[in-house]
Amino acid sequence: MNYPKSIRNLIECFKKLPGVGEKTAERLALSVINFDENVIELFSSSIKDVKYKIKKCSICNNLTEEDTCDICRDESRDSSVLCVVEEAKNSILFEKMGSFKGRYHVLNGLISPLDGIGPDDINLDKLVSRVESEGVKEVILALKPSIEGETTSLYISKMLSGKGVKVSKIAQGIPMGADMEYIDILTLEMALEDRKEISN
Amino acid sequence: MNYPKSIRNLIECFKKLPGVGEKTAERLALSVINFDENVIELFSSSIKDVKYKIKKCSICNNLTEEDTCDICRDESRDSSVLCVVEEAKNSILFEKMGSFKGRYHVLNGLISPLDGIGPDDINLDKLVSRVESEGVKEVILALKPSIEGETTSLYISKMLSGKGVKVSKIAQGIPMGADMEYIDILTLEMALEDRKEISN
Numbered sequence: 001m002n003y004p005k006s007i008r009n010l011i012e013c014f015k016k017l018p019g020v021g022e023k024t025a026e027r028l029a030l031s032v033i034n035f036d037e038n039v040i041e042l043f044s045s046s047i048k049d050v051k052y053k054i055k056k057c058s059i060c061n062n063l064t065e066e067d068t069c070d071i072c073r074d075e076s077r078d079s080s081v082l083c084v085v086e087e088a089k090n091s092i093l094f095e096k097m098g099s100f101k102g103r104y105h106v107l108n109g110l111i112s113p114l115d116g117i118g119p120d121d122i123n124l125d126k127l128v129s130r131v132e133s134e135g136v137k138e139v140i141l142a143l144k145p146s147i148e149g150e151t152t153s154l155y156i157s158k159m160l161s162g163k164g165v166k167v168s169k170i171a172q173g174i175p176m177g178a179d180m181e182y183i184d185i186l187t188l189e190m191a192l193e194d195r196k197e198i199s200n
Numbered sequence: 201m202n203y204p205k206s207i208r209n210l211i212e213c214f215k216k217l218p219g220v221g222e223k224t225a226e227r228l229a230l231s232v233i234n235f236d237e238n239v240i241e242l243f244s245s246s247i248k249d250v251k252y253k254i255k256k257c258s259i260c261n262n263l264t265e266e267d268t269c270d271i272c273r274d275e276s277r278d279s280s281v282l283c284v285v286e287e288a289k290n291s292i293l294f295e296k297m298g299s300f301k302g303r304y305h306v307l308n309g310l311i312s313p314l315d316g317i318g319p320d321d322i323n324l325d326k327l328v329s330r331v332e333s334e335g336v337k338e339v340i341l342a343l344k345p346s347i348e349g350e351t352t353s354l355y356i357s358k359m360l361s362g363k364g365v366k367v368s369k370i371a372q373g374i375p376m377g378a379d380m381e382y383i384d385i386l387t388l389e390m391a392l393e394d395r396k397e398i399s400n
Binding site (some may be wrong): 092 | 209217226227289
């Protein structure tokens with residue numbers, strides 16, 4: 001004897017989510033029994049909607065339910081500044097910050113030779129054509145500080161050299177609120193190298 | 201700007217699951233985009249099924265899609281032994297073990313005066329009527345060793361005294377594989393008190 005079929009099915013589905021194992025899936029599935037009916041309807045339909053309605057913006061590759069995303073359609077955004085991010089999630093983080101008024105270019109991941117992901121696989125050709133056609137003056141690289149991130153940043157900056165566009169990279173250093181004794185050596189090295197004069 | 205509507209809805213639904221916060225809900229919702237279509241269909245339908253098809257067994261209160269659960273319908277199970285558990289999940293754990301051949305009685309939680317849960321709220325009256333009508337010879341209490349669990353065990357044993365039924369409680373002591381230095385004092389005290397003679 002085991003759980004009834006519908007619960008077993010739901011447990012299997014929850015197990016397909018990242019970081020969810022057998023025990024957690026069981027707990028999650030059992031909790032669904034007590035959900036309100038309106039939550040059940042929304043949960044059930046939005047799972048399908050996310051799969052069937054979500055597309056990639058034809059301009060910047062961001063997630064959208066239309067042909068182009070809200071930001072690409074927003075005339076008030078500054079089209080002379082492009083922020084390059086690894087995935088759609090990162091552009092949302094920038095938007096939560098609220099102070100960036102330019103546009104985005106969302107890659108399909110980072111260059112990673114070990115995983116067989118080369119420059120042709122991550123939506124870089126469209127970046128070049130946008131820089132050439134949209135009057136872009138600055139490309140800000142906001143990729144994570146890993147080997148793949150650095151490789152991709154370097155590749156993009158070389159790819160765009162000679163095209164009359166400024167390429168910058170967001171600052172790397174000690175994060176706010178960090179305890180100095182837990183900062184790793186590499187971060188400290190970068191923070192020291194990129195030190196900023198505050199008085200003279 | 202934020203995520204498209206369908207993703208925002210799904211994030212809100214995931215956030216209603218126990219132990220899932222904003223960041224996790226976001227990660228889970230985005231992962232759904234990459235699910236296969238058959239998983240999407242099963243996920244979407246089993247959420248509804250779990251809500252609308254799952255009922256409580258009219259005999260033992262276990263989860264079932266029928267009027268009575270698989271175990272109560274199974275004639276080969278020993279109806280003279282009833283194992284009392286706090287919730288349906290616990291009976292599944294017993295079934296995974298495989299060696300228990302009796303039947304279950306699933307409570308609706310434990311007696312907890314602080315939370316306003318009294319003996320009348322946890323399906324105890326049906327336990328008494330089952331003991332009186334089903335030829336039960338032994339009631340095994342398998343409730344967790346907390347104040348609520350102990351209170352409930354005590355209440356049940358008093359409630360059944362004089363009804364000609366043996367009431368037992370699963371053993372408390374040191375769990376398998378535990379490191380002695382991490383055993384708490386209360387557990388050690390119980391384990392010492394309930395020590396078992398192995399040779400004489």
